[in-house]
Amino acid sequence: MPPKVDQAAILILDIGRNVSTSDEKGKKSFFEEAKECVARVIERKIMSQDKNLLGVMLLGSKKTQNNMAEQCDGAFRHIEFLAELQAPTWKMIRDFPEKPTKSRGDWMDALVVAADHFKNGLSQVKVNSKKILLMTNFMCPTCLDENDIEKILNGFTEEEFELDVIGPDIYDESLKSEDIQLARKFVETTNGETATFEYAMQSCLLFHKKRTVNPTPWNVDLSIGPNIKIPVSSYIRLRDEPAVKTWLKAVKDPVTLTASSTEGIMSHKMHINTENQEVVEPDSVIKGYHYGQQIIPFAECDKSLLYEPGEKSLSLYGFTDASNINWQCLSGDGLAYIFGRKGDNKAKLAIRCLIECLHEMSLVGIVRRVYNKGNAPKMFAILPVIDTNNYVCLSMIPLCYKEEIKYMAFPPTNLKRYACSKEQVDGFKELIKAMDLMKAYDDTYEGTEAFPIAETVSPSVQYVLDCIAFRALNPGKPLPEPRDDILTLFKIPPLVQKRSKEPIEKLKNLFTLTKVEAKTRDRKRTQQQVDADMNDQNLEIKPDNQSNDGDMPTIQLPVTKKSNTITKIGTIDPVNDYKLLISNGTPLIDLIPEMAKVIENIVDCSFDGTYTKALEAMKHLRQECVKADPAPYNNWLQKFKKELTDRQKDDVLSLINDRQLNFILKAENSSSTHENVDSTQSQLYENDTVPDATELTMDTEINDLFDEM
Template sequence: MARSLSQGTMIVLDVGRNVNTKEENEKSFFERAKGCTGRIIERKILSDGKDLVGVILLGSKTTNNNMAKQYDGAFKHIEVLSEMQTPTWKMIRNLPDKPSETRGDWFDSLIVAADYYKNIISGVKFASKKIILMTNFKRKTSFDPDNLEEVLNGFKEEGYEVFVVGPDIYSKENDSEDTALARQFVEATDGATSTLDSIMKHELLFHRKKIVNASPWNVDLSIGPNIKIPVSTFIKLRDEPVVKTWKKAVKDPVTSTASTFEAVEKRKEYINPENQSTVKIQDKIQGYHYGQTIIPFTDLDKTMLYQPGEKCLSVYGFTHADNISWQNLTGDGLSYVFARKGDKNAQKAIRCLVECLHELNLVGIVRKVHNNNNAPKMFALMPVIDTNNYVCLSMIALSYKEEIKQMSFPATNLKKYSCTPEQVNAFKDLINAMDLTQAYDDTYDDKEAFPIAECISPAAQYVLDCIAFRALNPGKPLPKPREEVMSLFQVPPLLEENARKPIEKIKSLFTLNKVEVKKRKNKNVVLDIDQIQAPLGDFQPDTTDIPNMPKVQLPINENEVDNIHKISTINPVEDFKVLQGKNKPLSELAPGMIKAIESLIYNNIDGNYTKALDAMKHLRSEFLKSDPKDYNDWMRKFKSDLAKCDNNQVLCLIMEKQVSFILKEENSASTYEDELSHEDSQLYENDTIPNSAELTISTDVQNMFDD
């Protein structure tokens, strides 16, 4: 049975003596045509399509084609170098390194390529049959023009498309009988023509993604318990890896060749670390790390997991579009939701829903389960109205609360940040001068730079270039990015020229002063007594012979005590006592002590929390004598913050040192009877009731659905 393919491509490469002369850029036509052929095959390989590619050499030393076997003495010096097949790197390696000393007839090569499609390759149904001819037409054809009409009709009937790559066959400079004949082939078969420089700079300069038909995800859009609209979602944009699948191969160290039929044998075993014995897979129990503890997870525990249910797309409610900002959006792409194809009632319902959302400036909040028992996700449904093409809904994922990071920035509407009208106009001129929609002059095809959905990723281009280079040069180091890739990082020359004057004006209007960041001096430097060298003549007692030399506690200088105004992290307990001796109340000292404790824990490097725990113990003992409410409230918040940071070590030390909550049995003013029963538990519930979204829906919208 014939299999359907996208297209077949037969490349006819002229390697005769007529393409050996040096041309512009000190490269011959053969060298440039060979590079173009390799680039075409490379693009076919990296696109990972189902196209078939073949190569025919025109002007080769040998003759190897079906037409030459049928007609003796004709179709000479034409060789089928590579049979039509899925393109491989070997096809590029097999291209000749230099041209031959013979010449071939380019018209005969077209007949050989057409015969290959018709008689050689069978059992394959092509969507298109392309023949790419690369020659400079310096060798005149011996074809009889009287039979031209018959040949052209045969090409039309078989559906061949002839593409001519070489000199400009429509220019007056290259006008000849051969170029006129080539023009007739191009026009009769709806083909195309291009020069080598043009096709390398425009068509083959960058790698392009393979165009595939989008596959829909069919589901019912549920609104409430009774409304279900059959819809189909299509992926509009998605962040995808450059190479999706890799084919693994084993390299033979002797022959340095890779084989896809051989593999390295791998074996997985489970070892009991206690007795180093092998455990059978049926005796294995899955577990998870919780801190330093391994918690087993049996099949019985799986039955208690949250079940998201079958695949669905359920509307939880509607909210104002202003409530959905870009900070709330997440996910790896954007999808469009259309009514199911062929369902007129669904098309009317989706159009009505889109128009209502657009008129009321609302956004739908939906819950999506892609497949049965997959994790549910929340999405925003936004109306899309294209007057020329379609009416649909765009769907993008929403972030959960834990995924949003709140960042506070200082206010900028201050007097010192205010700008003069002249400064504002200077920036407006700069913005107008750097308008990307007017980035190029009339010498370019398009005036816009970096258009949306057409901008090429430099990283992806470099990765694909490296893959192609490594396939053709396995032993050489990877090259640097080529100039065409690096040009993607450059500002368009016209924009750079237009922005020169506005930038100079802005420099003259704004005076920028360099801010020197002062380095913080560490006052608590630990000095090594061995590194301190005393001046000559100073007396240094020898203490090496004294066995148990007693430590002397030096008295505290009264001036140092008077200079203590706040609790520091050097000696928080002593600072607390000094300030308490100055008749400062506990309500005033507690915030400073708490700040010092938190700093000692959050900024800890060596993992020693002794000083922080001693400070907590002292603070707890002071609160035992008064109202413990402030201490318990801080302890609740402090332990919650430690749990969010996964700081289990400090939490365990707090329980060990008994510096947690002040219980009622210790102080009658406390509300904590038992610490374990009053610990704040983090309960994560999965709300699957669509009616819970009514809290955020205005009453006008609810009344509309009630009606």
């Protein structure tokens, strides 16, 4: 079965002597405008990534290379195929002639050659639409008589060829050439189109367009309760997609600076054990999932534990008031429309009834969708869409889950100081009315609406595609800036800007705004503050009386005076700080938790593994608590040891036991509850394993049940 192609087109570009000169001074010639237009057409065809075929024919070429010239000697001259029907490539643009020739060709002969190529060059391809784009100024008249022209026109009609003429305005009454009238007849008979270069470049070829594809429906039954199932079809209305979905890596040819046709990149996937750098066979690999910082292995036998969403379905869970669905609740990357199944009139009638009921009662449906088996279920809101001109359907938009919604608290604005006067409110109403985008252009534009939905292109996507096209044709040059057509999308429409000028000036007078100046750092004031801080800390400059080398400057560093004003225990010398605070009259009950915290900080920040300073401070604290109250030390040590055990600090625990820094025993202080080490360890074990609140949280009946068992 031959392959099918939606469209095949042949571009006929006139490069003869008749298009070499410009009609007006300072303007481009017909050849230059036609060359830019053809390049733009090929570029758009390539970037749309469609599967249509394209051929380029040169009219008025120095060479004669076509099938009809080989069959008829002396006819169909100066017609050459730059590229026969094939997928569009960048080479077509690179092979364009830079200058027009001095030859001339017959445009009617070019149409016959193009028709012959469609008939004989596509014998193994089935084409739905055959199009010929002719770009000539018709300044070279055809040499064929009326009978031959009539036969050609009948052949075009039978083969269903479409002829489009781009360049001159063939409907201009001032142009009374017979060839232009003949071209007009061909366009009308074949249901073709015509446009000038300016209109084609600004309207049809201004931006890149997506490939036109036939929408594929997602067929499913809309389930309402256990008994009602309505056959429906869902179509994607809008979807956020990247500029280029997939990138193919290729090796760059150093000679042609293009992707090499003989070399490629071959990738090989393997699993390597990071511990011994050995290759692991795929059969020995167990897949896993990240859960925080931990990897959870997931073997084949664990698949039975997975949540199964079920088969493909669309289930209606219920209805809610339309006011409950705000824009904050909606998510996803697109919008879908739901219609009754094609060919099922009962389904269409049921969906229409549901839509009208939702619209009249201001309700929204909540549905659960499973796209197919194995996909996670998602929640959607279905809203009624009633368009009297086009269609009646349901729009389906994804809903956020609770953890996906972020609430932001703003201060109340219904305060007295935020109240606006009637003049201020009216001023904003005038501004909103003046900036109405539905009436953004005057009669000189085709439509009055600015930035219509689903018609406005993305500036970022257009710039990315422009850069790809530029890099394909200019491999060694830097990327250009965005063109003016893209930057225009960021500008305010001229009529809106004109209308809003007066309301904005009025609002400036109604609202007094105070300019907030950003505070800058004053270096002079900062230096003065530093000097004041040094004086407060009793710092002095120690002079250096020693003689140095004459080339070396003398550096004077601030030296801190010794002071007895210490307010807390530090980690540099905790024992001396403790003694100094005790001598100053600080209560022991306040110093014990502070000293304990310092010991914990020293242990946490110690990297040498000796912990000498922490053990000396711990020894001093134990001695002080033996003389006074041992309970604070014992309670702290119990918690401290438990933390060390949980953190696997066995080296610190062994040092504490070696230095005999364990609990204060009853033999050392009668107020202690610890008699020996064994009882202490057993008490610690009991405290760690049996919580005090266990008996309070467990029911007595449960305890009796365990006793009977």
